[in-house]
Amino acid sequence: MSTPILQARNVTKSYPGVKALDNVNLTLMPGEIHALLGENGAGKSTLIKYLTGVHQADSGTLLIGGEERNFANPSDSTAAGVGVVHQERNVIREFTVAENIVLSRTPKKCGFIDWKKVNSEAARCLALMDLDIDPGTPISSLSSAQIQLVEIARALYTETKVLLLDEPTASISDAEAAKLFKVIHRLKADGAAILFVSHKLDEVYAHCDTVSVLRDGKTVLSDAALADHPQDEIVNVMVGRSLASLVTPERTVDSTQEPVLELRNVTTTAGHGGISLQVRPGEILGLYGLVGAGRTELAHAILGRERITEGELLVNGHTAKIRSVRDALHEHGIGYVTESRKEEGVFLDQNITRNVAATTWGKLAGPLGVVGAGRERELVAKYIDELSIKVSSQDQLAGQLSGGNQQKVSLAKWLAADPRILIIDEPTIGIDVRTKRSFYELIWGLAEKGLAILLISSDLAEMITLADRIVVMDSFTLAGTVDNTHHYDTMSQDVIRLIHAKALV
Numbered sequence: 001m002s003t004p005i006l007q008a009r010n011v012t013k014s015y016p017g018v019k020a021l022d023n024v025n026l027t028l029m030p031g032e033i034h035a036l037l038g039e040n041g042a043g044k045s046t047l048i049k050y051l052t053g054v055h056q057a058d059s060g061t062l063l064i065g066g067e068e069r070n071f072a073n074p075s076d077s078t079a080a081g082v083g084v085v086h087q088e089r090n091v092i093r094e095f096t097v098a099e100n101i102v103l104s105r106t107p108k109k110c111g112f113i114d115w116k117k118v119n120s121e122a123a124r125c126l127a128l129m130d131l132d133i134d135p136g137t138p139i140s141s142l143s144s145a146q147i148q149l150v151e152i153a154r155a156l157y158t159e160t161k162v163l164l165l166d167e168p169t170a171s172i173s174d175a176e177a178a179k180l181f182k183v184i185h186r187l188k189a190d191g192a193a194i195l196f197v198s199h200k201l202d203e204v205y206a207h208c209d210t211v212s213v214l215r216d217g218k219t220v221l222s223d224a225a226l227a228d229h230p231q232d233e234i235v236n237v238m239v240g241r242s243l244a245s246l247v248t249p250e251r252t253v254d255s256t257q258e259p260v261l262e263l264r265n266v267t268t269t270a271g272h273g274g275i276s277l278q279v280r281p282g283e284i285l286g287l288y289g290l291v292g293a294g295r296t297e298l299a300h301a302i303l304g305r306e307r308i309t310e311g312e313l314l315v316n317g318h319t320a321k322i323r324s325v326r327d328a329l330h331e332h333g334i335g336y337v338t339e340s341r342k343e344e345g346v347f348l349d350q351n352i353t354r355n356v357a358a359t360t361w362g363k364l365a366g367p368l369g370v371v372g373a374g375r376e377r378e379l380v381a382k383y384i385d386e387l388s389i390k391v392s393s394q395d396q397l398a399g400q401l402s403g404g405n406q407q408k409v410s411l412a413k414w415l416a417a418d419p420r421i422l423i424i425d426e427p428t429i430g431i432d433v434r435t436k437r438s439f440y441e442l443i444w445g446l447a448e449k450g451l452a453i454l455l456i457s458s459d460l461a462e463m464i465t466l467a468d469r470i471v472v473m474d475s476f477t478l479a480g481t482v483d484n485t486h487h488y489d490t491m492s493q494d495v496i497r498l499i500h501a502k503a504l505v
């Protein structure tokens with residue numbers, strides 16, 4: 001048997017109040033794609049930070065190519081051939097794409113930066129990912145999905161024997177993910193080892209060979225062949241008990257009720273034209289489309305971030321002029337769970353309580369307008385429980401939570417605001433399987449109580465599970481509507497046909 005490329009033995013790491021890794025073991029062999037799975041907060045990112053010298057462990061051993069190594073910082077691990085794409089975006093915003101790509105080893109000539117080489121090397125890496133981005137572009141002008149792709153390209157800059165990918169596909173489209181998988185398989189064929197973290201189990205099963213599972217910082221399945229462990233079983237291993245299958249409730253929407261949210265033939269500054277849609281109380285309306293179809297921008301137009309130049313927006317049957325997200329909530333009862341939670345959804349330097357209560361001052365205030373700390377904590381405790389947010393206490397800073405748990409805090413914030421209309425953009429990115437199910441149940445519960453929900457998701461299966469009707473968008477216009485019959489195959493064909501029919505016109 002060949003020598004493992006990377007081996008971590010008995011790694012333990014504590015943060016104040018939590019043992020994030022508890023005697024963890026991991027072995028990566030040449031030419032394998034190894035899935036690292038576990039629920040939100042299980043310790044996946046912490047392990048990757050240890051393997052790349054971002055954090056030190058309390059104890060444990062790391063072997064690279066059979067040799068014991070101790071990475072004091074990230075440059076050490078890069079020099080040893082360990083490439084990484086972290087879960088959080090990790091770029092210097094003031095730099096160009098090229099400068100970010102070559103950062104770990106900037107090409108020099110006679111002591112000066114060799115700009116020609118900087119650009120040609122960056123162009124080479126971008127081409128590997130099939131990315132049509134000029135290396136001289138300031139990175140701050142890119143979307144967060146594009147930055148994610150540039151970070152993947154950057155991981156290919158130096159020769160990598162090991163590539164560690166922490167949820168690289170969370171916020172990119174399927175087409176972009178396909179390019180990533182092509183690269184991964186090529187590296188595998190060249191004998192590299194790839195560690196792949198994802199909550200999207202379908203892609204894990206499509207591409208990975210081996211699997212390790214973490215639960216509460218412990219290795220509960222180690223270096224196993226994925227083919228020996230069907231998906232249901234792996235989910236049970238992650239969760240630590242058997243998970244009952246999701247029961248879709250019988251849903252009926254009273255179509256005689258007046259819509260609470262309506263767009264009439266709307267044109268916007270973002271480029272939409274002729275958009276008409278209605279959402280009734282208790283209805284979950286899905287807005288589906290490919291990345292770039294104009295769904296998030298439509299939410300922004302409703303919330304006043306883009307202007308409606310023609311047509312009408314009505315809330316509760318009355319023409320509404322909404323100027324801001326704040327205005328939307330306080331004047332019209334519209335809550336908005338944004339897609340870019342990292343940038344605007346969560347205050348990372350504030351504790352959980354402050355984050356969840358951020359939108360609810362009015363509701364929690366007593367007669368004198370003072371927010372009772374007790375009531376605030378009670379409300380927050382309810383959401384920590386309902387969304388199983390993994391925290392050591394309510395006073396923990398949001399920035400110290402795992403990626404998925406930060407996401408849950410952002411959701412909790414809007415649920416706590418008790419809106420009448422909720423616009424939710426890509427709610428389950430980075431959320432583990434079990435929480436996804438409790439989230440679906442929560443959404444059904446809210447609709448049952450009469451909330452009108454506009455759901456934006458790129459996950460068609462999720463859309464078919466949740467939405468009563470699916471409005472398909474393409475190129476900033478509506479391509480058509482599909483009623484939910486819960487027949488996955490026929491519905492997905494109908495949806496895809498609508499997208500293509502539009503593209504052919």
Ligand SMILES: Nc1ncnc2c1ncn2[C@@H]1O[C@H](COP(=O)(O)OP(=O)(O)OP(=O)(O)O)[C@@H](O)[C@H]1O
Nearest residue numbers: 015020040041042043044045046400401402403404
């Ligand atoms: N800087 C930090 N300070 C304190 N605790 C932290 C810090 N970073 C992580 N933790 C805690 O360590 C535990 C493991 O977190 P980690 O980010 O490794 O989880 P994860 O498996 O990557 O989850 P996710 O799927 O949500 O990304 C969590 O309980 C988290 O709150």
Ligand SMILES: [Mg+2]
Nearest residue numbers: 045087402403
């Ligand atoms: Mg993580």
